[in-house]
Every structure is written in C-alpha cells, then in structure tokens.
Amino acid sequence: MPTPSRYWREIPQRYRLEAGKCKNCGLVVFPPRIICPRCKSRDFEKVNLAESGKIITFTIIRVPPQQFVDQAPYAVGIVELDDGVKLTGQIVDCNFEEMKIGKRVKIEFRKIFDEGEAGIICYGYKFVPE
Amino acid sequence: MRDVAVIGVGMTKWGELWEKSLRAIFVESALLALDDAGVDKIDSMYIGCMSSGLFVGQEHLASLLADFLSQAPAPSARVESACASGGLALRMGFIDVASGMSDVVLVGGVEKMTDVNGHEATYALSTAADQEYEGYHGITFPGLYALIARAHMEKYGTTREQLAMVAVKNHHNGSKNPLAQFPYEITVDSVLNSVMVADPLRILDCSPITDGAAAVVLCPVEMAKKMKKPVVKILGSGHATDTIALSSRKDITWLEATFQAAKKAYSMANKKPKDINLIEVHDCFTIAEICVTEALGVVDKGKGGEAVQQGITSLQGKIPVNTSGGLKAKGHPVGATGVAQVVEVVKQLRGEAGERQVKGARVGMTQNMGGSGGSTLVHIFERE
Numbered sequence: 001m002p003t004p005s006r007y008w009r010e011i012p013q014r015y016r017l018e019a020g021k022c023k024n025c026g027l028v029v030f031p032p033r034i035i036c037p038r039c040k041s042r043d044f045e046k047v048n049l050a051e052s053g054k055i056i057t058f059t060i061i062r063v064p065p066q067q068f069v070d071q072a073p074y075a076v077g078i079v080e081l082d083d084g085v086k087l088t089g090q091i092v093d094c095n096f097e098e099m100k101i102g103k104r105v106k107i108e109f110r111k112i113f114d115e116g117e118a119g120i121i122c123y124g125y126k127f128v129p130e
Numbered sequence: 131m132r133d134v135a136v137i138g139v140g141m142t143k144w145g146e147l148w149e150k151s152l153r154a155i156f157v158e159s160a161l162l163a164l165d166d167a168g169v170d171k172i173d174s175m176y177i178g179c180m181s182s183g184l185f186v187g188q189e190h191l192a193s194l195l196a197d198f199l200s201q202a203p204a205p206s207a208r209v210e211s212a213c214a215s216g217g218l219a220l221r222m223g224f225i226d227v228a229s230g231m232s233d234v235v236l237v238g239g240v241e242k243m244t245d246v247n248g249h250e251a252t253y254a255l256s257t258a259a260d261q262e263y264e265g266y267h268g269i270t271f272p273g274l275y276a277l278i279a280r281a282h283m284e285k286y287g288t289t290r291e292q293l294a295m296v297a298v299k300n301h302h303n304g305s306k307n308p309l310a311q312f313p314y315e316i317t318v319d320s321v322l323n324s325v326m327v328a329d330p331l332r333i334l335d336c337s338p339i340t341d342g343a344a345a346v347v348l349c350p351v352e353m354a355k356k357m358k359k360p361v362v363k364i365l366g367s368g369h370a371t372d373t374i375a376l377s378s379r380k381d382i383t384w385l386e387a388t389f390q391a392a393k394k395a396y397s398m399a400n401k402k403p404k405d406i407n408l409i410e411v412h413d414c415f416t417i418a419e420i421c422v423t424e425a426l427g428v429v430d431k432g433k434g435g436e437a438v439q440q441g442i443t444s445l446q447g448k449i450p451v452n453t454s455g456g457l458k459a460k461g462h463p464v465g466a467t468g469v470a471q472v473v474e475v476v477k478q479l480r481g482e483a484g485e486r487q488v489k490g491a492r493v494g495m496t497q498n499m500g501g502s503g504g505s506t507l508v509h510i511f512e513r514e
Contacts, residue, residue, distance in 0.1 A: 010262055031263060037373075057284070057382055059276035060329040061268060065256060066249040068268040076269050078277055078377045086377040089267045096329075101284050112266065124266065 007120050014124035017051070017107065019085065020044040030085045052106040052130060053081035058091060058099055067113045079105055079127050093128045104130040131228045135354040136362045136511070138167025138347035139473040144461040145311045147341040152186050152242035153198045159343040159466075160199050160238050167347035168357065173232035174205045176222040178215035178239035179465035182208075184254035186245050195238070212258035213414060215239065216468025217498030217507030220346070221367050224509075227348050234353075238345040239469035251339050255464070258501035260375040272336055274376050274502040275415035276328035281382040282417060283330070285432065290330055292435035294321035296416035297334050297458050299444055304455020306485040311340050311461030335416040340461030344470035351514075362476045365493075366399030366510035368392055376502045387506040388425035388497060395495070396427075399510040403427040406449065406510070407491040408478055410471035412499045413456040419443075422497055423451060426508070445486060453478060453486045468498035468507060479513040 012018040013031050020032035024041035030049055035042050058077030061068070068074070075091040077099075090112075091105060105127040114121040140162025147155060156177070164170060177195055182188045196206035211218040216239030223237035243251055256265050259274060269277075282288045298318055304310040316334060324334040354361045370390035373379055379386070396402060403426065411426070413419035420434030428449050429437040437443055443451035454460050454474035457467055475494035477483045492513050499506040 014266075057277045057281040059273050059280060059331075060326075061270060061273050062325075062329075063252070063270065063272065063327050064268060065252055065265070065270060069249075071268065074268060076267060076273055076277075078382065088264050088269055088375065088377045101280070113268070122266070 004120065007122065015109065017049040017125065019047050019049050021047040028083050028085050030087060049085055049107070050081040050083040052104065053079045055091065055099070055101055055103045055105060056080050056086065057101060060096055067115065071113070075099060077127065089125055089127055091127045098129070106130050132230060133351035134224050134227045134348055134364045135351045135359070136346050136364065136472065136476050137349055137354045137357065137359045138163045138165070138169070139345070139476045140164070140166055141309055141344040141470055141473045142342070143309050144340050144342035144463060146244045148244065150341065152182060152188065152240060153194060155242065155341060155343045156195050156238060156240040157198050160236060160345040163236065163345035163347050167359070169234055169347060172201055172204050172234045172236045174226055175201065175236040175238065176219040176226070177206070177208045178217070178219035178468055179208055180210060180212050180215050180241060181254045181257065182242070184246070184257065185251070186242050211505045212500030213412065213462070213464045214468055214498045214500035214505045214507050215465040216344070216470070217496065217509070218369070218468070220468060220472055220509060221369055221507055223348050224364050224367050227350060233349055235348045236345060237348060237469060238343060239466035240343040241463035241465040242341050243339045243463060244341050248339070264375055270328060272328040272331050272415065275417050276331045277376060278382055278421065278502070279330055279415070279417035282420065285383055286435070288420065288435035290322065291318055292439050293330070293335055293416040293420070294318045295438045296413060296419045297321050299438060300413060300452050300456040300458040303445055303453050303486055304459025307455045307460060310455040310459050311338060312459050313455070331415055331417070337414045337457035337462035340463040342461055342463035342466045342470070344466045344473050346469060346472050346476065360480050361514040362479050363512050363514055364509060365401065365512050366395035366397070368395030368398070368508040369506070370394070371505050372503055374501060374504045383421060385421050385425040385499070385503040385506070387503055388422055388499060388508070391506040391508040392426045392497070395508040395510050401493060401510055405493055406495045407493050408450045408453055408475065408488045409495045409497065410454060410474050411451055411456070411497045412467070413452055413458050414462060416458070419451065419456070422499070426495070426497060445488070450488050453483065453488060468496070471496040471498060472509070475511050479511060
C-alpha cells in the first residue's frame with residue numbers, strides 16, 4: 001500500500017510518462033535512472049515516452065493481489081513502445097480472445113486501483129487497442 | 131583459497147507445518163546437519179531467508195536462530211536475495227571457509243509461509259519484483275512467469291503439454307522423496323485440467339506455499355579428510371544479477387543471470403555441461419525449468435521443452451533434473467530452497483538418495499534464482 005509520499009514521488013512517470021534519455025548514447029530509460037545501464041553516463045535529459053507500441057507478451061491474471069481482487073480476471077502485458085522502451089501494464093478494453101502478440105496498443109491514463117474509502121486512489125497508464 | 135567440503139546435511143519433512151514455528155523448523159534441520167557432520171560447535175553461520183518480516187513479523191534472525199540453536203556467541207548473518215537467499219547463504223559460507231576466516235560453518239535456509247493467508251503470502255512473494263513498475267500494475271509471480279511462458283511458446287514453439295511434462299516429471303521424482311510436501315504422481319491431463327492461475331499457467335504449473343528449512347555444514351577439505359567424512363567438495367560457485375523488471379530485458383525468454391552465474395561456476399570448477407551427472411534447478415514454475423536448462427547450457431536455446439518431452443531430463447535420462455521433486459513437488463519455502471538443493475545433490479553424490487538415486491553420480495550442480503531471474507546462484511559439487 002503506497003503512502004502519500006511514495007505515491008506522489010512517482011507521479012511524473014505514472015501521469016506524464018516522463019522518461020530519461022542518456023545524453024551520451026541516446027538510450028531512453030523508464031523509469032528514469034541516475035546512471036545509464038549501457039554507457040554509464042550520468043547525464044540525462046527528460047523526455048516523454050512514445051504513447052503507442054505493440055504487445056510482446058501477455059497473461060490473464062486470475063488470482064490477483066489483494067488490491068486487485070475486484071478487477072480479476074484482467075490482462076497484463078509487456079508492451080514495446082515505438083521508442084524501444086518496454087514496460088509492464090494492464091491491457092484493457094479488449095476481449096481476451098482478441099489479444100495476441102504483435103497487436104498494436106496505445107497508452108491511456110486510467111485508475112489502477114484504490115485503497116478503499118479513506119485511502120489513495122492510484123492512477124497511472126494502461127494499454128488499450130489502437 | 132582453501133578447498134571446501136560439505137560434511138553434513140539436514141532437512142525435515144516440508145509442508146503446511148501449522149504446529150511448528152520458524153525457529154523450530156530451522157533448529158530441527160540445523161541439528162540434523164550438525165549431527166550428520168559430527169560437530170557440535172560452529173565458527174559462524176549464514177541463514178537464507180527471503181521475508182520473515184512479512185511472513186511472521188520477525189526480523190533479526192541472526193540472533194534468534196544462533197540463540198535457539200545454542201550457538202551464540204558464534205557470528206551469525208541472515209542474507210536475502212528473494213528466492214535465491216538459500217543459494218546466497220551457501221556462497222557466503224563457502225567464501226568464509228575458503229578464505230580461512232572460519233573452519234566449521236553452518237549454512238541454513240528457512241521460510242515459514244503459512245502463518246499468513248494466501249493474499250498476504252502472494253503479496254510477500256511479489257516484493258521480489260519491482261514494486262513501483264511491476265507490482266503496481268497488478269502483476270503476480272505466476273503472472274511474470276506466464277509472460278515468459280507465452281513469449282517462449284511464441285518464439286520457440288514450446289507447447290502447453292511440454293510445460294505440463296515438467297510438473298509430471300518432478301512429481302514422479304518427488305513421489306520417491308519422503309520429505310517432499312506433495313510426494314505423489316500427477317498426469318499431463320491433471321495439469322491441463324487444473325485451475326488457471328495466469329494464462330497459460332495453471333495451478334499444477336506452480337510451486338506451492340511451504341513451511342520448511344534445510345541446512346548443511348561446511349569445512350575445509352583437509353579437515354573433512356581428518357574427520358574421515360565422505361568428502362563432497364564445492365568445486366565452483368557462480369553468482370550473477372540481471373534487471374529486476376522482466377520488461378527491461380532484451381529477450382524475455384532468456385535468463386542472463388543464470389547464464390552468467392553458470393559460466394563462472396563451470397570455469398571455476400573446470401567442468402562443462404556434459405560433465406554434470408545431475409542438476410537441481412529452480413522450477414518455481416514449469417516454464418522456469420525449461421528456461422534454466424537452456425541458460426545452463428545443458429540443452430540448446432529454445433529446446434528446453436523438447437528435452438523434457440524426450441526424457442533427457444528424467445531420472446533415467448542423460449541429465450536428470452530435479453531428482454528431489456524440485457520446487458514443484460518437494461515444496462518451495464523460498465529462503466530454504468537453495469540449501470535444500472544442496473542437501474539433495476550431496477545425498478546423490480554420497481549414494482544415499484534411495485529410490486531416486488542416480489547411478490554412479492559424481493558431479494552435481496545446483497541453480498537457485500530470485501524473482502523473475504534478477505539474481506542467480508550456481509554451484510558445482512564433486513564427490514572425492
């Protein structure tokens with residue numbers, strides 16, 4: 001369960017898709033990093049992720065963690081965006097039968113889960129078919 | 131560096147041990163190992179445990195377990211690398227003895243997982259993934275391995291039946307291991323008809339929630355010979371890491387940390403995959419065993435599924451994998467798993483594995499990994 005500060009600190013990534021681009025070798029990393037995994041440079045600029053890409057693998061979660069119980073079954077996949085970044089997220093607004101590797105999807109801003117009546121409502125990115 | 135031997139092994143029956151506490155299951159296995167080694171005093175101890183904090187609300191195992199094993203003031207350390215914690219404890223003990231800092235070292239692993247409910251256990255295990263960028267989106271551990279399975283099936287044509295055959299093989303081996311949590315046979319049909327957990331993985335593709343512990347005793351080879359003990363030498367130790375998030379890897383189907391750890395272990399041991407007589411691997415899910423055998427170089431890339439189907443990794447096969455029943459049938463008390471793998475290999479190399487004995491086994495290997503493959507330990511052992 002995220003505390004307010006833990007949730008707030010990830011907002012630039014989750015709400016605005018802010019990534020880091022290495023000024024030395026050009027690698028785009030998400031979430032942003034302090035040191036480049038490819039060339040070890042520490043010089044980054046802020047860029048935004050590409051907002052569409054394709055599914056490279058997926059699953060349907062039938063036995064969820066506690067805070068996702070009311071959503072199951074739901075699809076989660078790894079998507080390779082058009083800038084080469086790969087990220088994990090839910091794939092929604094799509095029949096499970098229509099899901100396949102290679103399918104084009106775009107990013108939308110959605111509710112991820114909530115903590116109940118008094119807790120934080122957690123938002124972020126999900127994938128929907130293009 | 132001194133040569134290091136395993137001179138004692140201990141493991142009690144695994145399962146849902148409602149009546150026993152974490153400290154009790156640890157001390158019982160540790161005493162079996164000390165008795166087997168014929169020693170009652172140790173110079174230091176290392177304990178692999180992933181998450182006693184989340185599972186039983188108890189940290190500071192270093193003190194608790196040295197105390198209840200009646201070994202205080204011996205130095206003691208708990209080490210953590212998710213499901214590879216046990217393998218990491220072995221490496222720490224190995225380094226301690228090899229360096230000359232300690233002579234007799236106890237290496238243990240323990241996890242008490244059934245004091246919490248299923249959702250809490252799922253949560254505790256999920257902390258081995260990137261909490262902010264994987265867990266946040268509702269992915270579970272079966273889910274992460276399902277992502278690997280789907281990609282492997284797409285890329286290499288691995289079939290759903292081949293995945294099931296891993297579980298069938300390991301349960302067959304486990305049926306010959308009285309300490310296993312589920313010592314009975316299953317069929318391909320029963321796997322394919324079991325409840326879906328994360329497509330394409332079903333409940334019988336998954337290792338269970340288990341309470342259990344295991345322990346081994348290490349000392350220099352020279353000392354072991356003076357004690358007239360059967361000497362099983364640690365020939366090689368490899369340890370490597372990879373990205374914590376599965377999505378950050380170039381190839382979702384390839385376990386680079388396992389490949390790198392194996393490379394170091396083979397090189398240190400001066401052995402090749404063909405020299406190995408049996409392997410205990412980290413089959414937390416059926417697809418994991420397929421990917422691990424590929425990364426260890428015992429089968430070609432993409433051929434892990436076929437190898438199981440052809441019986442290459444069965445008890446009578448060219449290279450038996452998971453003779454103990456693996457995580458699947460023996461159980462998977464996460465911190466204990468890496469140490470229990472060593473217990474099995476040592477029993478095999480001593481010729482004490484009963485009905486599941488691999489005839490003439492002299493060289494064995496263990497592979498223990500954390501999370502979706504973000505950390506891996508590989509060790510190679512030889513009977514002198």
